[in-house]
Amino acid sequence: MTFDASPRPELPRRLILGSTSRYRRELLQRLGLPFDCEAPQVDETPQPGEAPRALAERLALAKARDVARRHPETIVIGSDQVADLHGQPLGKPLVHARAVAQLQQMSGQTVVFHTAVAVVCEALGLEARQVAEVRTRFRTLSASEIERYLLAERPYDCAGSAKSEGLGISLLEAIDNDDPTALIGLPLIRTCAMLRDAGLQIP
Template sequence: MGESAPMTALPRPLILGSTSRYRRELLERLRLPFETAAPDVDETPRPGETPETLASRLALAKARAVAARFPRALVIGSDQVADLDGQPLGKPGTHDRAVEQLRAMRGRTVVFHTALAVVCAETGFEAEDLAPVRVRFRDLDDADIERYLRAEQPYDCAGSAKAEGLGIALLDAIESDDPTALIGLPLIRTVALLRRGGVDVLNRLPGIAR
């Protein structure tokens, strides 16, 4: 990993290497100016790759891909993979696949690995972290699953459930040390990695002497 960068009076451009509206809305909470860019990375798992390794590899690949196009910028990459007994569960994409996922997860504990990377190509700075979230699903019946999916249509979410919305009704418990990790971007870790990259979130607030 690269060394921590010095704090600068004029921060580098900040880019979120993602087109996810969930990640964009989370990053907006930090009140930093930023742009978004599509990372254009192949997300196909490699043979034998664990969900944890897949999430970490893709987060770094996304950050590097965008940083190559914008070398002066500090780029945030993130990826989330749901892990059921060592098998990755991605975004279902369709209603039928979402039904299959929720049936497989009912009454079970699923680990959502949310990986994070911050990269600056110009300085060679790279930092990574991983925020695992343990989620215990209720023992749902088929009618519960069908009603939920028709109501929320979470087909763009890994694991077929939006815990920040109605999907919370599917769960018995969530265990995490970074409360936004399950939504898609672990903000505690994001703030920490941005500091290492030279951006102190609180020092960027307007109207405060530095």
């Protein structure tokens, strides 16, 4: 019996998105890489006095680490986004009344969205993270505009109660960022860089 001793190309490592967010899943699909999704088991409660950027970074890394512990040979992506209004974190409103209150607070204000992404692979000893900051300036919004928007788009699962990729763009005066998909929930430029460092080919 003859054995082929020639070197064989290594198969790329499996990739998992440590999130159940459909927005992040749709963004990651743009890269054309096969991946699975798995929900991380992480307490997202802010720590006392924790700044919004630090909260987003800590949670992104915690989510990636949690899934990576269960799949040590796999490359895992974790991500988190926190809206920052003058140093105060704004999370997902979940219900209509809280979304109204958030948009009333944000009306006429500059809000910074901190979108953190972490890539972890225990087998490679890899643990990397980055944070993209997106500065948004909201128009002065009337009560009727807020109500019409929320009833039309129902963005109750979005930090800051608005979807910039949809009708929420009409609430804004300006967006300033260096990673265009960060506001939607996953900064793909930064994600690509870290995945390449992990050995994946993109494109």
